[in-house]
Amino acid sequence: MKIVSYSIREDEMPALQNWQKEHPEVEVQIEKELLTPESAKKAQGADGVVVYQQKPYTRETLQALHDAGINKMSLRNVGTDNIDMDAAKELNFQITNVPVYSPNAIAEHAVWLMGRLLRREPEYSAKIAKRDLRWAPEIGQEMRMQTVGVIGTGHIGQVLIDIVRGFGAKVVCYDIYQNEKLKSEGLYVDSLDELYKQADIITLHVPSVKENIHMVNDDSISKMKDGVIIINASRGDLIDTDALIRGLDSGKIKAAGLDVYEKEVGVFNENWEGKQFPDARLENLLNRKNVIVTPHTAFYTETAVKNMIEIAHNSNVQLINSETPKNLVNLG
DSSP, rough: OOOEEOOGGGHHHHHHHHHHHHHHTTEEOOOOOOOOTTTTGGGGGGGGEEEEEEEBBHHHHHHHHHHOOOOEEESSSEEEEOOOOOHHHHTTTTTEESSOOOHHHHHHHHHHHHHHHHTTHHHHHHHTTTOOOOOOTTTOOGGGGGEEEEEOSSSSHHHHHHHHHTTTTTEEESSSOOOHHHHHTTTSSSSSHHHHOOOEEEOOOOOOTTTTTTOBHHHHHTTTTTTTTEOOOSOOOGGGGHHHHHHHTTTTTEEEEEEETTOOOOTTTTOOOTOSSSSSHHHHHHTTTTEEEEESSOSSSHHHHHHHHHHHHHHHHHHHTTTTOOOOOOOO
């Protein structure tokens, strides 16, 4: 059995090497480059591929894999919105993802963003860098005094709720698929408008599906409390960036913590030091002392990377063995 693993990073190598030791019957061909129509040719003669990237899996890419004899693909990530599903169906692909690799990693990161903004850490960092050690006027707020609005109560949302309640915060939630335990505790509100009305901090934990794209927009922002803090460690296109900037400019939005950005592909995970920065809107956000941007690193922990490697490769073996993994992606 042979698997070709694309876009393997150095930080993934220890986990992959351990997996290889535990599966000596599987030959793993390691490729550093991304899966493209050109690099897909390197899968010729293999039984399946394991991939991770932000660029789209286009019809051309899937066709190139198909032409190389591959129709079993395992993602090392959860998102599937970058796959041409029509092409995948037509080419008879079987695809798996890693729907749960470490909810704690993302939830902790989102809470970390909240805490840094509540205590005005970016502003203090800027002062301290200049050796200005005065307190005022950057007075902070306590988490226990906040109402945190959680949109999306899946694995990540549930972990986040536990964390912020540990600080003593009040929680209100909205999800079209309600969790019975949270429902019994009376945490759900009936509408997003009601959540917007109550929440001091709004954190997004929903997928990038058509209904959710730009769910944070001029209209929804207008319904939020004055001085709201917005956190997004989910998908960049959940927020209309222009509307976010307008909300920050007006003061309606007090602060924002963003681990994702709607135009992040080709910008995040690149070194722009000494180069012309390619995105004026992102530059705008990066220059604000009340905005924290992290480059899609909420997932990036040793635990999560290990789980992503192991689950993806285990799933690919299952596909090759004509088994049905629990994490098989529904192609529609």
